[in-house]
Amino acid sequence: MAYFLQQLINGVTLGATYGLIAIGYTMVYGIIGMINFAHGDIYMIGAFISLVGFMLLATFGITSVPLAFFLVLVFAMFFTGVYGWTVERVAYRPLRHAPRLAPLISAIGVSIVLQNFVQLSQGARVKPLQPMIRGAYEVYNDGSFQVTISYLQIMIIVLTLALMLAFTLMIRFTSLGRAQRAAAQDMTMAALLGVNVDRTISATFVIGAMLAAVAGLMVTLYYGVIDFYIGFIVGIKAFTAAVLGGIGSLPGAMLGGMLIGLIEAFWSGYFSIEYKDVAAFSILVFVLIFRPTGLLGRPEIEKV
Amino acid sequence: MLKIRGLRSGYGRIEALHGIDLDVPEGEIVSLIGANGAGKSTLLMTVCGNPRATAGEILFNGRDITQLPTHEIARAGLAHAPEGRRIFSRMSVGENLQTGAIVADPKFYNEDLERVLVLFPRLKERLHQRGGTLSGGEQQMLAIARALMSRPRLLLLDEPSLGLAPLVTKQLFTNIAEINKADGMTILLVEQNAFQALKLATTAHIIVNGRIELSGTGAALLKDPAVREAYLEGAGPKLEAGS
DSSP: OHHHHHHHHHHHHHHHHHHHHHHHHHHHHHHHSSOOTTHHHHHHHHHHHHHHHHHHHHHTTOOOHHHHHHHHHHHHHHHHHHHHHHHIIIIIGGGTTSOTHHHHHHHHHHHHHHHHHHHHHHOSSOEEOOOOSOOEEEEEEOSSOEEEEEHHHHHHHHHHHHHHHHHHHHHHHSHHHHHHHHHHHOHHHHHHTTOOHHHHHHHHHHHHHHHHHHHHHHHHHHHSEEOTTHHHHHHHHHHHHHHHHOTTOHHHHHHHHHHHHHHHHHHHHHSOGGGHHHHHHHHHHHHHHHOTTOSSOOOOOOOO | OEEEEEEEEEETTEEEEEEEEEEEOTTOEEEEEOOTTSSHHHHHHHHTTSSOOSEEEEEETTEEOTTSOHHHHHHTTEEEEOTTOOOOTTSBHHHHHHHHGGGSOGGGHHHHHHHHHHHOHHHHHTTTSBGGGSOHHHHHHHHHHHHHTTOOSEEEEEOTTTTOOHHHHHHHHHHHHHHHHHHOOEEEEEESOHHHHHHHOSEEEEEETTEEEEEEEHHHHHHOHHHIIIIISOOSOOSSTTO
16 A cells, blocks of 8 residues: 555656656647657756756756756746747748658757767766755655655655646636637637648747746756657657547546556556566557547547 | 729739729728629738738728738728628627727727627627627627628728528618718628618629729619619529620
8 A cells, every 4th residue: 555655656746747748749740740759858858957057057056956947947937938939940840731750750850860869969878966855744644665755756746736737727718728729629710710831830839838837847847868769759658648548638648648658657666677667668559549539639530 | 981993813823903093082981892703802801901802902991901911901990801701700799809909099998898889789688698699690699790890981891681581681772871861971891682682882893703893873883774684683694694
């Protein structure tokens, strides 16, 4: 029981970060009907920008942890957002009316460029970060096993939930959110009503990148090590999460992320940690076979 | 208000409009009638910049909008209720109307909403329902209401009667006349229902194979024997041989 609880806590933490990244996949898919294959690397960029941010703050002598965290959060979201905007500008916009395969290929190209750019500029070695937020609550103790939730885990879960809530409200109630939903359903009609479709698509990429940056920051703090290749596997897992939840569906991305996180944590805890990726990707296979529209996705009935 | 000169446009290499000249004076209802594939919808869409005109010019209140991006044209005060209505089916009726108001000054929102809901009381009952659950007639009302929410100076209506029951059609044309009279709204109306369209129109044009073949007042065209034969009585040889 205690062990189960501990895995649950770990899984929810992991799932929160997958969910944040999955939102970026599902949003972009919702609006342009294509997978952004550079999104995993955008997350990696977010992690590196966070690391650079912490280093910069350390050289300026800012040691207050909450302040440093807040500044790095803003810093990473901003610059990763710029990367997201650039990806759309470079790999997608020029190919808006091209066959669907073309932007897919250009996005994979951007993904390779980003990885190599970081490898060249930051080096190929694993980058460590000193743990900044220490300490944990003891949740439960049955004498032999102690269940803890670290302050960092609490922070990750709370921050993720807050962002998801803010993001959901944004999509539902702001004019940008309405423009995004309108463009996702019928781009031509949205333009006829005065929606600047290009700008709306850019905004979608930027918001997705910002959420990925938050995930990158939190993973950097959580694991304490990053390298230029982390975007690949995490990207595919978040993509799996988006497909599991139903690609195009926002609640689906959040749910899918949570499920993938939990599956990974429980598989690692009860079976073998080496095969946790196999477990996660088997889910993708089964979803594609038995429920191609995902858990919360709607069947493809309308064609734009 | 809208002045079109020598307009050519089409899809890819296929030209659908071969030089259209058309004027829509302020405050009037101008009707365009013609058979399927004559280029009526293409004309309205070209005015909105999608597809882009390949030649000619479109002046809106003296401003050249020929090369303006579609969303800028909407901002200039031109609203389009397009063919097939294109309601956002996964948004509520209220959200559809809000989306229509994107280019309008937010301070008029409540007033405008009130106005379109008085015009189309059915939409008031359905305000929180998803657009996709509306009947065809209600969707058309929503499409027009959504266009009106942008506070346009010129309203383009593309086949509002398409697929609607005769009674609903009649109601809709009453609404269109009302929009024109009450708000002095200028309307460019595309219709296959030639009788209603001609009855309503100050000026009407008959478009055949991408060209304007015949123009006149709505009343004059209603009496024209060739028009009667081709568009009003259904039978007999068509004006547009070969289309």
